[in-house]
Amino acid sequence: MSELKVLLSRQQIAERVTEMAKQITADAKGEPLLFVGVLKGAAIFLSDLVRQVEVDATFEFIAVSTYGNRPTPTQELRHAWDSTGEVKLTKDVDQSLRGKNVILVEDILDTGLTLTFLKRLLQGHQPKSFRVAVLLDKPSRRKMPVEADYTGFQIPDEFVVGYGLDYAERYRNLADICVLRNGTSTNEN
Ligand code: 5GP
Numbered sequence: 001m002s003e004l005k006v007l008l009s010r011q012q013i014a015e016r017v018t019e020m021a022k023q024i025t026a027d028a029k030g031e032p033l034l035f036v037g038v039l040k041g042a043a044i045f046l047s048d049l050v051r052q053v054e055v056d057a058t059f060e061f062i063a064v065s066t067y068g069n070r071p072t073p074t075q076e077l078r079h080a081w082d083s084t085g086e087v088k089l090t091k092d093v094d095q096s097l098r099g100k101n102v103i104l105v106e107d108i109l110d111t112g113l114t115l116t117f118l119k120r121l122l123q124g125h126q127p128k129s130f131r132v133a134v135l136l137d138k139p140s141r142r143k144m145p146v147e148a149d150y151t152g153f154q155i156p157d158e159f160v161v162g163y164g165l166d167y168a169e170r171y172r173n174l175a176d177i178c179v180l181r182n183g184t185s186t187n188e189n
């Protein structure tokens with residue numbers, strides 16, 4: 001049996017995303033922005049964010065895979081999640097980032113290994129500016145010294161699902177962000 005407990009309600013998320021969009025709009029100073037979302041977790045956050053940004057904006061999606069111990073039904077969620085640091089790009093951008101004002105959009109900043117990899121990779125495309133927006137940040141888990149420019153919420157070291165975030169591809173469609181506690185099985189209905 002899985003246990004879901006609401007950590008951030010849909011109202012809290014909506015209010016914070018609106019604030020982030022206002023800040024991003026102000027910082028853009030009228031220049032166009034190119035948002036680059038990391039699939040699949042950031043898709044919902046990106047779609048809510050870009051619709052509230054009041055400058056000319058386009059978006060792209062990239063995808064990465066991490067070789068690590070994604071939680072499995074036989075492992076405890078809290079301790080099982082740990083990446084090895086080997087991140088691989090599995091889907092690249094379809095347009096050049098050169099000379100553009102790029103905002104990388106991530107669902108959650110955890111150890112920082114994924115963001116460190118992506119920052120290095122995307123900055124190599126020589127954008128005009130490069131900023132990072134993350135919805136969630138677990139600062140206590142950080143292994144790499146990397147921070148986002150825009151952070152929605154700092155959260156404790158809990159495994160969360162919903163609003164795009166999954167556990168074995170489930171729960172992405174939950175409107176709230178919930179803590180998923182042990183006892184989860186991928187076979188459950
Ligand atoms: P990092 O490389 O910073 O350790 O991990 C970032 C990625 O790990 C996120 O983009 C996300 O896919 C995954 N991740 C980290 N913590 C959680 C969590 O609590 N829930 C879910 N669903 N994914 C997480």
